[in-house]
Amino acid sequence: MRGSRLKRRVTALGSAGALVTATLIAGAVTAPSANASTAARQGLDREARGAAIAAARAAETGIDWQDCPADWGLPKPIQCGWVTVPLDYAEPHGKQIKLAVDRIGNTGTQEERQGALIYNPGGPGGSGLRFPTRVTGKNPVWAGIAEAYDFVGFDPRGVGRSTPISCADPQEFVKAPKPDPVPDSEADKLAQRKLAREYAEGCHERSGAMLPHMTTPNTARDLDVIRAALGEKKLNYLGVSYGTYLGAVYGTLFPGHVRRMVLDSVVNPSRDKIWYQANLDQDVAFETRWRDWQDWVAANDATYHLGDTRAEVQQKWLQLRADAKKNPIGGVVGPAELISFFQSAPYYDSAWATVAAVFSKYVAGDTQALVDAAAPDLSDTAGNAASENGNAVYTAVECTDAKWPTSWRTWDRDNTRLHRDYPFLTWANAWMNLPCATWPVKQRTPVDVKTGKGLPGVLIVQSERDAATPYGGAVELHQRFKGSRLITERDAGSHGVTGLVNPCVNDRVDAYLLTGKLDGADVTCAPHATPKP
Numbered sequence: 174m175r176g177s178r179l180k181r182r183v184t185a186l187g188s189a190g191a192l193v194t195a196t197l198i199a200g201a202v203t204a205p206s207a208n209a210s211t212a213a214r215q216g217l218d219r220e221a222r223g224a225a226i227a228a229a230r231a232a233e234t235g236i237d238w239q240d241c242p243a244d245w246g247l248p249k250p251i252q253c254g255w256v257t258v259p260l261d262y263a264e265p266h267g268k269q270i271k272l273a274v275d276r277i278g279n280t281g282t283q284e285e286r287q288g289a290l291i292y293n294p295g296g297p298g299g300s301g302l303r304f305p306t307r308v309t310g311k312n313p314v315w316a317g318i319a320e321a322y323d324f325v326g327f328d329p330r331g332v333g334r335s336t337p338i339s340c341a342d343p344q345e346f347v348k349a350p351k352p353d354p355v356p357d358s359e360a361d362k363l364a365q366r367k368l369a370r371e372y373a374e375g376c377h378e379r380s381g382a383m384l385p386h387m388t389t390p391n392t393a394r395d396l397d398v399i400r401a402a403l404g405e406k407k408l409n410y411l412g413v414s415y416g417t418y419l420g421a422v423y424g425t426l427f428p429g430h431v432r433r434m435v436l437d438s439v440v441n442p443s444r445d446k447i448w449y450q451a452n453l454d455q456d457v458a459f460e461t462r463w464r465d466w467q468d469w470v471a472a473n474d475a476t477y478h479l480g481d482t483r484a485e486v487q488q489k490w491l492q493l494r495a496d497a498k499k500n501p502i503g504g505v506v507g508p509a510e511l512i513s514f515f516q517s518a519p520y521y522d523s524a525w526a527t528v529a530a531v532f533s534k535y536v537a538g539d540t541q542a543l544v545d546a547a548a549p550d551l552s553d554t555a556g557n558a559a560s561e562n563g564n565a566v567y568t569a570v571e572c573t574d575a576k577w578p579t580s581w582r583t584w585d586r587d588n589t590r591l592h593r594d595y596p597f598l599t600w601a602n603a604w605m606n607l608p609c610a611t612w613p614v615k616q617r618t619p620v621d622v623k624t625g626k627g628l629p630g631v632l633i634v635q636s637e638r639d640a641a642t643p644y645g646g647a648v649e650l651h652q653r654f655k656g657s658r659l660i661t662e663r664d665a666g667s668h669g670v671t672g673l674v675n676p677c678v679n680d681r682v683d684a685y686l687l688t689g690k691l692d693g694a695d696v697t698c699a700p701h702a703t704p705k706p
Contacts, residue, residue: 216263221426223262224394231256231402241275245334251277251305256402258330258395260386272395273334274327274402277305281320288432289403290322290686291396293329295414295438297389298566300333301326314672317683322409327399329392329419331383331566333559338380338387338569340372343561347549350507353498354601355592366581369607376569377613385614387569393423397430407432409686413669414438414642418447420631421622421650429627433686437634437671441646442622442653448571449578452606453587454643460595462519462640462666469704470529476706477533489536490515502535503544512601514547519597519640522667525704572609576616584610624655631657632685634678636700638666651695658691665700675701 234257241253253275260268279286292304304326307315315324328335356362376384396419400408409432412420418440424431441451467486474481479489494508501507514531517524527546534542550556578584584603592599609616631654635647644661651659660678662670671682677698684690 220262220390220394223259223265224397224426226265227259227262227394227398228401231258231398232404234402235404236274236402238276245275245302247275247302247306248309251275251309256327256395256399258398260383262391262394270330270336272327272330272336272399273302274325274399275302275305276323276325276403277308278323279319279321280308280316285321286323287321287687288323288405288407288409289325289400290318290409290411291325291327291399291403292410293327293396293412293416293419295412295416296332296563296567297329297392297415297570298332298563299415300328302328302333314674314679318686321687325399325403329566330395331380331387331562331569333562336383337562338376338383338565339561340376340379340565340568341561343558344551344554346561346564347551347557349505349510349549350497350501351509353508354512354604355508355596356600362585365604366607369604370611372568373572373608373611373613376565376608380565380569381613384569384573387566388573388617389419389422389570390426390617390620392419392570393426396423397427400430409433411435411671412437413671415440417633417642417646417650418442421654422620424628424631424654425620425622425625428625431627431629431631433629433689434631435634435671435682435686436631436650438639438642438668439633439635439647439650440642441649442619443649444575444619444621446646446649447575447619448606448609449575451646452602453591454645455641456591456595456597456599456602458638458643459516459519459598459640462638463597465638465666466518466525466528469525470532473529473706477529479529479533479536489532493532493535502540503548505548506544509601510547510549512598514543516598519666520668522665522673522701522704526706529706568606568608571606572612572616573614574617575619577606577609577612579610581610622650622653624653628654629656629689630691632682632691633657633659634662634670634682635659636662636665636667636670638664639668640666641668659695661695661697662700663697667701670701673701675699 236254236256238252238254240249241247241251245253255271256274257269257271259265260270292301294301305324308319308324330336331338352364408430410420417436417438420434420436421442424434464483467483470477470479470486471481471483480486494511497507497511515528518528531542531546584607588599588603633647633651635644637644647659651657660681662675662678667673670678675698681696
């Protein structure tokens with residue numbers, strides 16, 4: 174689904190296998206030595222100086238706004254432009270890359286205008302260029318905020334129009350069926366390990382010059398250059414999913430540059446979680462939300478006829494999976510493709526009815542609906558290139574951001590253990606991230622997210638049962654950002670809360686962005702409406 178307020182991140186294809194959630198997530202980090210810490214600090218100082226130079230340059234240059242190129246698919250009066258940033262902030266006068274940006278002006282008066290609101294939808298690897306269409310599409314959830322703010326989107330470095338990277342031929346990348354992500358034997362594991370290693374090598378072959386610089390801190394520095402190019406003294410920012418981690422890193426590196434910041438569906442910013450452990454946590458949370466969906470399907474058995482208990486619905490899922498493994502449906506939909514399609518239900522409530530209807534048709538004998546929903550479309554070369562690019566950026570950022578276990582024994586132990594109780598996503602997620610075990614460029618130490626001088630109150634929004642970014646991440650960030658407020662959507666689990674209709678949440682987001690007002694204490698909201706069958 175693509176939520177009204179949430180640009181769904183590219184659903185991406187694991188190197189080896191399953192089209193899988195690339196929302197975020199994976200690095201066991203060893204404690205750096207004193208010498209390493211000093212060297213890292215000096216590197217950060219150089220990069221901070223480079224970021225200041227690049228921002229000053231951008232403030233002088235500005236952005237040459239024009240009508241958007243026709244093939245970008247952005248309606249007037251949205252305008253497009255470019256911001257130039259250093260590839261390597263330690264060398265601010267060295268190689269430069271271009272980032273694509275777009276905007277639509279505020280809908281209110283000049284007196285009502287409070288500046289630009291910049292958006293990141295997550296990923297890593299998601300494009301933010303659709304953000305201004307919330308105004309052209311007259312999305313009611315955003316109408317009040319649009320009166321006060323220009324809506325500004327951008328493609329982060331490596332994404333889409335912004336010096337895109339690639340790790341594989343896009344048409345080969347989407348071909349199906351992929352191997353079943355759940356291994357039956359050691360031979361299956363060896364085959365998947367080989368695919369992951371080849372994928373990492375492909376990233377280096379096709380995009381090697383960019384890889385060392387594909388990090389969250391660099392994207393945060395890019396964000397500050399965009400702020401400066403817009404002529405904004407301070408940043409107003411909305412980040413969803415991985416966009417919350419980008420916001421957390423920005424708030425740590427540039428605390429005095431933040432004006433308002435809304436972080437929705439939060440990646441746990443602890444160095445112990447980025448990124449290996451965060452992905453393992455995701456596997457557990459996906460199982461919980463998968464069961465929530467099955468309970469809903471069972472409660473609506475009169476519509477879907479898939480069983481009136483969770484156990485019956487699960488049995489039909491296991492039967493579907495076994496059928497597809499034995500004989501891929503339509504010759505192209507195997508277990509990997511099923512996971513890719515069905516995972517949208519634990520992600521987003523808006524996908525619940527769609528996924529259940531396709532499942533129901535299959536059980537009733539209509540296989541074509543499932544093929545249409547889950548199989549790749551080889552004629553959609555632009556869409557396939559976007560999927561491949563999204564997965565390449567996801568992999569590059571997570572693998573370069575942090576140290577990952579290099580020992581297969583660690584991966585095998587952790588994922589075998591988790592799969593016993595949380596089988597829906599575990600192995601698919603593991604293979605998607607395994608290129609990080611043989612990553613060909615230096616892996617960094619994540620930023621220690623914390624409150625710096627000048628950081629204002631940040632608004633954090635999180636549903637209790639989110640699969641992609643488990644609830645503990647919001648609590649962790651809330652503790653790290655002093656003066657922040659946490660809005661919890663109770664008994665809900667849709668990923669990306671600010672785009673849903675829930676006045677308890679919407680009114681507070683509006684009040685914060687329009688007036689800077691935060692509640693005196695954290696708030697718990699009742700859930701948004703349950704999907705209708």
